[in-house]
Each structure stands twice: as structure tokens, then as C-alpha cells.
Amino acid sequence: MIKIAFAGNPNVGKSALINEIAGSSLTVGNWPGVTVEKKEAEFEYKGQRIKLVDLPGVYSLSPYTLEEKITREYIINETPDVVINVVDSTNLDRNLYLTMLLKELGRPMVMALNFVDEFEKLNYKLDIKHFETHIGMRAIPTSALKNKGTKELLDTALKVAKEHKGQKHAKYELRFDSFLEKKIKIVEEYVKNEDCFKKVLEKYSLDFVVIKLLESDRYFLEKLKDDYGIEKIDIVEDSIKKIEDKFDEDVETIFAESRYGAIKGILRHTLETSMKSRLDFTDKIDSILLNRILGLPIFFLLIAGLMGVVFNGAAPLQDWLDGFINGFLGKYAGILVEGTPNWLQSFVLDGLIAGVGGVLVFVPLMLFLYFFLAILEESGYMSRVAFLMDKIMRTMGLNGKAFVPMVLGFGCTVPAIYATRTLEDEKSRRLTALMAPFMSCGARLPVYGLFTAAFFGQSAGIIVMSLYFLGIAVAILVGLSFRNHSYFKTDDTALLIELPPYRIPSMKMISRSALTRTWEYLKKATTVIMGILILLWALTYFPNNGDSENSYMAKFGKAITPIMKPTGFGDRWEAVAAIPPSIAAKEVVVGFMAQVLPHEEISVTEEETTLTEDLVDQVKGLGYAMKDSAFAVVNIGAIVGLFETPDKEAVEEQGSGVVGAVAKMWEGDKEGPLKAFSFMVFILLVVPCVVTLAAIRQEFGDKFMWFVTGFLIIVPYVASTLIYQIGRLFI
């Protein structure tokens, strides 16, 4: 098998290029143990098995950031047969810096001169023949958007891999400053002749060893000490001192400047630029999008648009899926299991099918989210979000980009968790994921609707609004208290991000990556979600076959009622017992209340329909849903609907008479409204739902999921208790 690794700066179109080459064989996952995305592909080409690996976009290989560490370690430890260095041809003087560093690693290389279409439009000219000689490798002009050069790139890469087969390290000319070259020679001689370095040179290239020694690369020196027992070398120390004395700078900077010098030299003779700049178009757009006055309003509009598109666009399809699974499939599954024991019927209908539904209804949401997030990212606007919001978000120890997941949280916590991927730094991702669940999501609204209708009447609106603000306040408090904890504190305190040129994203790549990532959700989240949903079903069904009032869940609720006493609502076991099943989905509280509270039910009769009629209905429904979804995407104004609390009638659709039944819970109790409020606060702050937990597990691993779970039980308990205990002093 031929292993090909893709390396390059961020924003050089690396992913789009891989996408073009690998097509549908691309998979998206994470690098082991970290939340950095890993794209891979395996396919057959000209009778050979080929594996492509997309390394994270980096500017350098100094292993201080996670991404740089991954890239460097991968190339050293996994020894890819060839490294394709993707560069932005319109910005060679900066992009070639990484090329110089990659050359030091000594793997066979090929360069992809990407965005060649833009390069030509700018009227730049590159003497490729000479450029290849000077840079020491083949360079292929490519454009993923125009599907240009991709085949040639792959063929060349395979050829280079073959040429270097069996060779331990490829040697490149590095062209350092002549004084540096002299010192490099001295250390080189030493390393070559010293026995203790024999083993080191098996793994690392000579250039790499020598340069990292001279640069005093912390990480490499540690490796030398731990793995090979090599410590301080006098000849190296002496050389470093001489270099620093001569240039009056630290040695790392001197090497960096020397690399840039070499690049300048190479380009002076081979590259001809025009008066046009690659930033002309970008500058025009940014003068509006980053405008002092218009910048923020436009940003808020765009984010509102994103909310509308993702949630309202997905909603009709989600509704259809829900109806299809629970209505259509449920009905026919019901016919299939007719005559079997009651528990089996209930298991199939309320456990299994409802579980499948619980997983699948999120699919449209995922697709929409990944699609539009990718547009924001690939176009270059996401970096601007960091630029615009940095000053506000950094007070909470967060990156400006964290604003996006937070806002998405108002619609649904699940996409908010997945959207943390757009942050560069693992620790800020964690902190954002810890704060996002406090943004009151749409599924909590029916619960607010039920309790405000039962206890607050006219002032319902204000109460719901106060809950939103309370959620935000708690999130900020959490951010402020955790931002300095080592598990969350970001390593790089500086912002330092590139604002890349705006580019029109490749729709093909974006749709494909939305599909792969959604597929990843189905693969990773299904087991967890189904498992918990079925467990919850069993706990509410047994031991008395569907009699919720005497189920294990109810017993559990009754048992822990004393512990919940301080929260106020803890005097009613029904309210307490409603919370565990609410992690299936928050709106379940309404149905649960309808089941356990005594109330008058209004019966509804269903019409008899045949299978063909039902099928036709479903297909028609899908058509309408797609139409509605398309309209919703366009209709930005509809986002107001995301924050509308369902009124009494809408709540009663879930369980007729339930509002009255809930009102009776604390009828005549002057603390009733306070207890109801305390309950809503608990619902606001408690573990949002199984799908959120599954998302956190997929993105951050088991340990963090358990931590969040515990955290989201303690926080609501404390908050509800405080609110109730303080509130009652005023009643």
C-alpha cells in the first residue's frame, strides 16, 4: 500500500483537493485521543492500493500546538511514502516556509501549486522548471475547483514514491545562510560520527537532528534524553552561542529568518508578480463586512440567518421523519407484533421505534448544520467571526468563534456541540461545550409552555424570557470560573489568526463533507442514544407493564424526593420523577406529566386507512416537507418562531388536560408559582438530552461526557435550591 500524506498551511484548499482526488472514499474521524479532525481515504488506483491522509493545516512544525505536533509526529513515525505539500500559489513567499521545514524531515515530497486558476487571473508567472530545480521537488499546478492537475499530482506522487522506495531519508538542499551552513556542517560531522546517534538517525533524518539540536527544540531534546539518553552536547552549545552572538537574536528566530531568506532567493529568480494583489477582492468585501459601524450588525444578521436556515430549514423534514417513523412505521410495526405479549409490543413501539426516531430526527439538522457551517468556514468568514467577537468572548476565556456554537445552542444543544469543531484549540472547545448546554434550547419550550400556562397566565412571556437570561448568566459564570482551570485554559493566549482571502467554496466538497460527517454521527451516536432510550423505556414500563405511576422510574422519583426537597418542587414526586426521563428529550416531561397526573382525557378517534393510502400520504408529506424546508431557508424572519413558547392549546396536544392537572399539583399553595419556576430552572440547567451526551462523547470522549453529566446535575440542583430558598423569603 502506498501512503500519501497531505501537508500545508490552513486555507490552502487542501481538503478540497483531497476530496477531488479521493471522491466518495473519504472518511472523517478524529486523531486518536484528541478532537482534531482526521480525514482519510483508501482506494484502488492503477492496480495499487492507496491511502491518503489529510494532516491538519499548520504554519510550522514546532510542536507547540496540537496540530503541529500531529503533523510532525505523523511524518516522522508513520513514514508516509510521499508527502504532498499543498501550497497557495498566490502566496508562495509565506507558504514555502512550511515546505522548507517539511524538507528537513527528509520524506519524499511533491508540491501542489494550488489555486492556479487564481494565480493565472492575477497574471502571475512562475518558471516551473527552474522553480522545481531550486526547491528540489516536482511542483504540479492544481485547482480543486476546476478539477485541474489532480490526476497529474497523484501520478507524480506515485512516481516519486517509487523512486525513493527503500530509501530511509530523502536529502534536500536547504540553503541556509553561509554562516549557519558552517555551523550545521560542524554539528553534522559530530552527529554522523558519534555512536549514540546511530539509533537516532534510523528514525530521524540527519538534517532534522542537526537543525533541531541547533534550534534547541524543547520537544526534540526531551525525546533525545528520554529515548536515547543523549543530553547536553558541548559542540552544539558552543555553535549556538556563536550563532546568537553573531546575529544578536535567539537561534530559533535566526533559523526562521534564514529560511525566509532562502525562499526570497528562490522566488526572486522564478516568480513574476503583477500589480494585482490577491487581497484586492477580499479587501473590498471586508470594507463592508468588517466595517467599523456595519461589521457587527451584519454579523448578527448573518448569525440570525444561520439559525433560521439550520433550524427552520431542517424542521419540516424533521417533522416528516418523526411522522414517518412513529406514525407510519409505528402503525405497521404495531400490526406485525399484534398478539404478542404486551411488553413486547410496547418494547417495539415505545422503545425500539421511538429510539430509531430519536436518532434519525436529528439527521436533517446535522446535514443543514454541517452544510452551512462549512460554507462559513470555507468562504473565510469564520475567521472574521473570531476577529469581530474576540474582545467580547475573551473575557470568558473563549475564542471569538465560540459565539457561533453558543447561539446555535438556543435552537438545539446538539448542533452547538458539533459546532465547537470550528474552534482551533482543544481546551476552548471543551469550555464552549461545557457552557453551550445552558443556552435554553427549543425542546425546553414545551415544558416552559406547560408550567407557565398552569401557574403564570399573563406574565408567561416575562417568565420565559427570564429563563433565557438566567441560562446565559449561568453560562457566563461557568466560563468565568473555569477559564483558568488547566483542563480548560487555552495554551495559546494570543489570538493570532489569519484572515484568509474570501473564496467561493466548492459545493461538491461541502455537500460531501456534510454527508460524511452526518454519517459519522449515525455511526458513533446511534448506539448510545438507542441504548439510553431503551433503558428509559424499560424503567418507565416495568415492573407493572406500562403503569407509569408504579414504574421503577416513579419509585426512583419517590425515593429521591427527600433529597430534592430544598428545590421546592421536590414535594411532588411526579415533578421529581419527570426529570430522569426528560433526558430522552426535554419535551417528554409534558407527556410524562400527562401519564402520571390524574386528569380527564379527551379521546381522539383515528380514521382507518390502507397501506397504499398511507404510503401515498408519506410520499406526499415528504414532498411538502422539502418544499417547506426550501421556503424556510429563504424566510429569515421565521427565526422569531424559534423562541415562541407553545400556548395552552399547543401544550394540550401532547396530553389533553395536562395543564389543568399540573396546575392542581400545587393548587392553593402560595409558593406554587415559585415551585413551578424552580422546576423550570432545573429543566433549563439539567443535562439537556441523550443526543447531546452522545455528541459530547463523540467529540470529547467518555470521561468528559461523564464529567458534563455530573456537572449538569449539580448545577441545576444548586441553582433551583438557591432560587427557591431565597424566593420564599419574599413570599
Add this chain to the structure above:
Amino acid sequence: MKLTELDRGERAIIVKIGKLGDLKKRLTDMGITSGEVIKMERDAPLGDPREYIIKGTGIAIRNEDASLIEIRDIEEEK
């Protein structure tokens, strides 16, 4: 002169990057090295960070970090 003293649209030459620890390495890796021309492109609507252009790339740097980068006028050349 400090980098933060540049107004919108003004250019200068980088003289030295001060005590920025690991950040210095990252700046260097992005091409922010002494002798390079740097242009202040725009400040964010809230005043901080600011966008600078160097080597044909727009880079956002916070003011607290930019204030540790020393610059000189282009006219003072040699």
C-alpha cells in the same frame, strides 16, 4: 515606535519582536520577522484586535501583543 501606533493604511518596517515567549515563534513562523514591511489594515469594530497585512496575508493580532512589536518608518530606510 510600537506596532499599535500605526494608523489605518499606514506601513512600517518591523525592527524587533519583544518578549512574547512562544508567541514570538508563532509570529516568526507566519512571516512576521524583522525587516519585513507590515501594514495596518483595519481595527475590529470594538477596537481590538487589529488586522495587519504582511507577506500578502491578513493577520489579526491583539493590541496587547502588537504593542510588543517594535517598528520604524519606511522613509528612515538605511
